[in-house]
Amino acid sequence: MSLLSSNVVNYLVWRYLQEAGFGNAALQLSRCWLRDPETLPFAPNVEPHTLIRILQDGMCFDQLQAEATTTDPRYRFGPNHGQPYSARNGALLTLDKGIPAHELAAEANGAVQEPPPKKTLKRKKAKQPNGVEPRPEPPETNGDAMDVEQNGLAHAANSVRAESDAAGSDAESPTVAEIPLSTLSIGQDAEIQTEVTADLARETIFVPRSKELGSVVQHTSWGPAGTPVLLAAGKSVLQIHFVDKDAPSEHTPPVRTGDIFLPVENFAITALCWQSSAEITVSAREECSNEIGERMMINKLIKLIDGGSNSHVISSTAGLVNTLRWNADKEFLLSISTDGEKGSIKVWKNDSDSIPAWTEFTDTAIFDALWISDTAFVVCGIELFKIYEIGDTLTTQRTLDTQVTWESVKFDPSSGIIAALGVEGQASYLGLLHPNDSINLQTHDYPDQYPTDLDFRLRTATNTLTNGSSMPSVLLATCSMSGAVRIWDANEPFKAIKRLPTTDDTQALKIAFSPDGSLLAAAGPDALTVWDVEKREVPLACWRAKDWTSDKWDAGVDGEFSLGWDSDSSRLSIALGNQVCILPC
Known part of the structure; x- marks a missing residue:
């Protein structure tokens, strides 16, 4: 699917103005944008009346979609479009043969006057990524209101014409031939994209390496609300990074780093979780x-x-812990560890106790776990998908029958839906457990190779959408090593809403919605991509590893890759090996 850039949109409007007889407006647009739009590489491919056909296609599709879904059309202008103006074919200002408007202005012997200069601050000209110089600020104009009649005739309401383009009677002015509607071949409407994709390279902040x-960073985690710090942990490293949001002075570094003391030596952090802004629990393996x-x-x-200035050991018998989850409401600490081929579940009610309050074992390894209520949590692993409930004892609430090895799991608290990614042999699966059918784990063959991560969007008052029925949409994002991100409505398994290509089609190992639900980020060692999934399919911003030398960022380094948002959704962090960088968004 080809999306529209700002150059394409401007060119289509420029052509429409000429074809409809508004040469002066076309000239003004070219002055504010590009002196000779016909030099754009795609210009020879644009047929006459292309903008009109695109708009008519959109109107027809909107009508068909409304009929198919028994809803009202989104675009309704009523039967009365005002007094039509006939399209003029003036010899001076209207283009018939692709002649640039500024050349016609020269032939007009000064009929078109230059607009008065606008007082602006002088700025150094910079080349855009496409090689086109940025356009200056446009002069203030009344702005012609453009319309298209239902019979295809183009006209303008309340338009301001050039002095040389005197208004004539309808009888004197030739009219534009009726424009036939082109055949619709699209499956869904695509939002017009006129904004550019921001490059985050200039804003990159590299954290000093341990x-x-x-030392190898294997985990990163932003602090809770009110704690704007990044915790980095792994082999021989446990550090807190404070990144100043304000522009640092010459004497103040952008990142201040502090090592956290542990009562162990030659260690590796295997799991961690925040308990509060001043408390963190880690699992350390000491050699x-x-x-x-x-x-x-x-x-x-x-x-x-x-x-981090003080610490105490909770337990020396928890085993090799791969997952730690904190239940803030009940102040329960859940740890998941492996014991040979079996999984071990331990829940601490009081971190001053060396023995957990509840313990359970599984017949196969556990790979991930999450709290889904004050007293319930889900675990997944090798042919394992279980929900446990804490009461006087730890009991199995539900055991879901499955042959899939589920590697990661996420939970949406607003809908109660649980989602997971897993593999069985060479096949990959997306699994959903909906509260309306809580005994059946629904599975779907994942359409891309090697899915890697998933995340739910936090629902807020400003982003609650409906899916055409009374149910609100529950957005679930997934990514894969194939370089594609997919957006699903988890309330309608397995309804795919969008497929979003990553920057340069690079692999995405991690994906995360911002805490406020407004943005989505997907990243791998080579690139990071950020979208606003409600407004546009083209990325809002991107970051590429190739823009940096290997001493800054080496995408070929082995190690765990991590991605995360800070609590106020203004910054992203990525980490690989002993490399950590922060990107303001």
Whole structure:
């Protein structure tokens, strides 16, 4: 599907103005935009009356869509369009043969006057990515109101004409032939895109790398609301990064980094979670040697308090923890660990206790877990999809029958829908568990190769959409290594709403909606892409690793890739290996 850029939209309007007889308006547009629009590379491919045909196609499609869905058309202008103006074919200002408007103005012997200069601040000219110089600020005009009659005749209401383009009677003026409607071949309407995609490269802030030998960042996590810091953890690294939103001075670095002390040595952080703005729980795996030189691995669950200045060990028997989840309402800490081929579930009611309040084991490994209520949580893994309930004891609320290995799971609290990504053999699946059918895990063959991540959009008062019925849409985003992002309505399994290509079709390993639900980001080692999924399919912004030398960002480094939004949806972080960078949005 070909989307419209601002150059294409401007060119179509420029051509329409000439074809409809408004040469002076076309000339004004070319002065404010591009002196010779016919030099644009796509110009030879544009047929006469293209803009009219696009608009008529849109009107016809809107009518067909309304009939198919038994709803009212979105675009209704009523039967009375005002007094029509005949399209003039003046020799001076109207283009018939593709002659640029500024050349016609020269032939008009000064009939068209230059607009008065507008007082603006002088700015250094900069080349746009497409090589076209940016257009200056347009002069203030009345703005011709353009209309298209139902019979295809173009006219303008209350238009301001050039002095040389005197109004004539309808009998004197030749009319434009009726324009036939072109055949609709599109499956859905695409929003016209006139904005450019912002490049975030200039705003990149690179976090200083840890100086510890062999350090590797494996987890990043922004602090909760009111705590604008980024926590980076992994092998031999546990750091807090404070990034100043204001422009730093010459003497103030953009990033201030502090190491968090742990009562262990030669460690690797395997999981972490925020409990509050000043409390963090981490699982640390310490490598040490006994008295005869044998290497040993000791796993400890550690709570950091007072902003990381103090700590205490919760447990030394939690095992190799791969997931930590905090339940703020009940102040429960959920840990998931592996014990050989089996999974281990432990829930701490009081972090001062060394023994968990509830413990359960599964026959297969657990890969992910989430709280879905004050007292219930879901776990998924190898042929495993279970929901547990905490009461006097830890009980199994539901066991979903499945042969799929579910690798990641997400929950939408507003709808109660659970979504998961999994594999079985060479096939990949998207799974949905809807509260209206809570005993059946619905699965769908994933349409792209190697899906990697998923995320629900947080529903707010400003982004609650309906899906054509009384049910609100529940937006679920998924990404894959094939370079495609898909948006689904989880309330209508498995209704795909959009397919969004990533920047340069690069692989996307992580995806995340901003906390306010307004933006969607997908990223991999090579590029990051940001969309406003409600307003446009073309990205709002992008970032490319190739814009930087390898000492700044090396996309070929091995390691876990991570992506995250800060709590106020204004910044993104990405990390790979020992590299962390922050991108203001």
